[in-house]
Amino acid sequence: MTILLTVLGILVFVVGLLFSIAWHELGHLTTAKMFGIRVPQYMVGFGPTLWSRKKGDTEYGIKAIPAGGYIRMIGMFPPGADGRIQARSTSPWRAMIEDARSAAYEELEPGDEKRLFYTRKPWKRVIVMFAGPFMNLILATVIFMSVAMSFGFQTQTTQVAGVQKCVISQSEQRDTCAQSDPVSPAQAAGLKKGDRIVAFNGERVADWATLSNLIRETIGPATITVDRDGTEQVLNATLAKNMVAAKDSKGEVIPDKYIPAGYLGFAAATEIVPLSFTDSVGRMGDMITNGVDSIIALPSKIPDLWSAAFGDGPRKDDSPVGVVGAARIGGEVMSLDIPAQNQIAMMLFLLAGFNLSLFLFNMLPLLPLDGGHIAGALWESATRRLARIFKRPDPGPFDVARLMPVAYVVAGIFVCFTLLVLVADVFNPVKIS
Template sequence: MTILMTVLGIVVFVVGLLVSIAWHELGHLSTAKMFGIRVPQYMVGFGPTIWSRKKGDTEYGIKAVPLGGYIRMIGMFPPGEDGRITARSTSPWRGMIEDARSAAFEELQPGDETRLFYTRKPWKRVIVMFAGPFMNLILAVAIFFGVMMTFGVNTQTTQVGKVSDCVISQKEQRDTCKASDPVAPAKQAGLKAGDKIVAFNGEKVGDWSALQKHIRDTIGPATITVQRDGKPLDLHASLIKNDVAKIDGSGNYTSGTTSAGFLGFSPATGIVQQSFGESVDRMGDMMRSGVKSLVAIPSKVPDLWNAAFNGEERKADSPMGVVGAARVGGEVFTLDIPPENQIAMMLFLVAGFNLSLFLFNMLPLLPLDGGHIAGALWESLRRTVARVFKRPDPGPFDVAKLMPVAYVVAGIFICFTLLVLVADVVNPVKIS
């Protein structure tokens, strides 16, 4: 049964992956057609074609390897300086440029002269290239908001999960009490597991972050109002200063310690529906976290290498590829949790994948969408400057000249992808 559920989880994730890729390419396709650019192909996947059908002047199809997708647009790059595709050179760099230029015109048909990508105004090209990642962002936001506002998210609450027996400094990093350790203020006050804290010093608290701030800002006597057995009860505690874990502006724990008020209990966690405002805040945190993770990828390479080839522990924040994410999807369906929790976790996994696709594709590097956007913006800037200073129009920016750089970037991406793949197979990230 466990194997069956694992396979089911992997299949569900792969379907979500294919939908996400198709959705991304649909953004490119719809805007390209809207601006009159001819699109010969719309494909989900790479490799041999499994199924295809031609409608109008576009072939729609599914390929064997579900690791991406693409659309082909006519005239992605402008012709050479002489108005034609320059003859192939013996220079490898020039060869790369002209190979890319040839591919952009290889399916040129009579009448396509007015349907070329590069002939569209820069702002239209920006829209076409941005539309793909933007579709992923829309899907990620829709799923995140849908799950958070209808089902909820697992979060710390104001209910007491466990009361500490003694006061231990965070710097000591131990769990057992010594005879010399003072009794925790929460235990002295009579706080019990299961109590729900509803007010602190007469001020109502509705969530853990507000209660946490009250506790950390207080040293000395405090009145804690709890709900116990359905009845309100006032408890009196004397909070002390202690070394506790640092938190960021969102209440998330970070490295290091700080001196603050200490009560001495652990909050219980539970599924809590989020309001629209709370969902917006959480979405903002996810975006910031995603950007930080993207910037931190180069620093993760040594850990990935050690996890893949030296048997070291795979860190929880280690980058995952499609294979690793599929394995996590398989694990989700084997967890001993209610089915609705499994569905929510799977939806979050797919949403996180779409958010990563958006952020990754917005990098201003060819062959990513962000590289084409950067090229169009640079062209617009050049033409604007020329117009302001009454200089000749410099013409379209020849993105094809950047193809050698694109091949280097693509090579780096491929090497990193293979490293992640090996790590995902031999030392995968697992749900704790």
């Protein structure tokens, strides 16, 4: 049964992956057609074509390898300086440029002269190239916000899950009380498991973050109002000064950093709590920020990834994962012994994270990514504007094809990194359980 559920989870993720890719390419397709650019192909996947159908002047299809997708637009690159588009050089670097230029005109038909990509104004080209990643951002936001507001997140509450019997510095990382350890303020005050703290020093509290801050700011006598079996009771406690985990401005614990603060001595219970619209927007913002930080940190993770793939190093929780790794996680989610609604929520969060990664990755200003074409169009717009201001000759369209040697290098790096992640995902995968 576990194997069946794992396979089901993988299939669900693959379907979500194909939809995300198709959704991305749909952004490119619709905006290209809106600006009159001819699009001969709209394909989901790479490799051999499994199915296709032509409608109008576009062939729509699905290919065998669900690792991406593409649309073909006529005239992605302008002709060379001499007006020619055919490859004609024996220089390997120059040949890359001319081969790319020639491929952009392979399906040129009579009447296409006015339907070429490069002839569109830079702002239109920016919209066409940005529309694909933006569709992924929209999908990620809709999924994330919907699940956050309807299902929610595992959140600490003001309910008591357990009472610490003595005062132990959190930096010691031990649970057993020594004879010299004083009794914890919570134990001395009579706080019990199941109590829900509703007020601290007379101030009503509804969430753990507020209560935690009030406790940390207090050393000495304090009153604690608890809801115990439906009846409110006031307990008197004398909070101790203790070394506790430091927190950042967002309330997140900073690893291995401790500060002196007020200490009560109990563990907060956790519940899955739906978020408000405002809190969901804040969490989505944090998700985007963390995504940007993760992409910036990718080069620094390569040594650990190499060790995990080809050595005996552990696969860290924050290690990069590819399509195979994400699919395995999807399979693992479906095999977990948790309620079905939790499985659905986790799968949706996984899909939202994948779409956000597609958006951020494609916005890198490097060819052959969408961000590289956007950067080229913006550069052209800037140079033409400066030429008008200083009354110089129009420099014409920016020839993105000249960057193809760099694009091949970037693509080679991406392929090598993808293969490294693939090996790690197969032989030393990230596991959520």
